[in-house]
Amino acid sequence: MQYSERSLKADPVVEKLRGFIQEGDYTGGDRLPAERDLTVRLEMSRTELRKALDALEREGMIWRHVGKGTFVSDPCEGNAPDALVQLGRNLTPFRMMRARLVIEPAIAREAAINASGTDLSNMQRAMERTRSATTWAEYEEQDDQLHRHIAEASDNLLLVSLFEHLNHVRRAVAWGSVVRATTRPAASHTSFSEHDSLVQAIASRAPDAAHDAMRMHLRSVSDRLFGEA
Known part of the structure; x- marks a missing residue:
């Protein structure tokens, strides 16, 4: 290769x-x-x-x-990561979030059907680390891990690969227009309770609830960043 x-x-x-x-x-x-x-x-x-x-x-x-x-990874016609980075550079943060709203709720639905005990433990650990994060960068790293664990819980290599491609693009998007008002998430940061609801739905083997919880979470994030999506 x-x-x-x-x-x-x-x-x-x-x-x-x-x-x-x-x-x-x-x-x-x-x-x-x-x-x-x-x-x-x-x-x-x-x-x-x-x-x-x-x-x-x-x-x-x-x-x-x-x-x-x-x-x-499959390079896909030369170098897939480079192509995805280029795609990300031509994509606005708003469009990135719209893509996540389409894809990630479906992944959460599959996770509710297929998650193992290890998958659920990994999600719980990532959630705990988001709450203990002392910077936004640390929070975002653990938030990324949580969403990755949800994708892995789908037990579908194609969906995991799709999530990873989405993530490569997300990292390349120019997020400079997003300004944080604080240095770290507040204890009342709404994503914490949204994560709880999402993982609870997956643990309860409730596919529709997991789909809706992920969509609600991503819409909430999008609304905070850009206004109503």
Whole structure:
């Protein structure tokens, strides 16, 4: 597989894993060996391996599904991450939110049908971390993790991949026009209760309620950012 050159300073650990993937017979959708096997093959510690996996996931070269493994991304006509970044640069934050309103409620519906106990634990942990966040950046990171865990709970690799593509575009959107009035979410931040309702619906195996809770949550976010959507 061919991926474009990265402008960031090369990290030997990251490049070692990148080389392993590029030189191996891996194509889009292939699952990489388990972490314990990779640490032996690449002669690196578990900490080093996870650092490299995190870096390549941010680039879009791989994606991970909790409980199922790490998968090689499909470049799709050259370099999918680069194409998605370019798409994001040409998309307004408002249009990004409209796309999320179409896609993520359907994913939440599937999560309510298929979520495992591990999936629910991951969601709960992410929710707790959003509440303890001391900055907006920390909150948004954990909010992103919560939505990713919901996608993973769908138990559908295509939906997880769709979510990851959506997320790549979301990160590239110019959010500079969005101004925060505080340095961190207030204890009364409405997303906290919205997250609670969403995860409760998923845990209760209520697909319609999960769909509606996700849509209500995203509409609330959109309204706070842009006014009525």
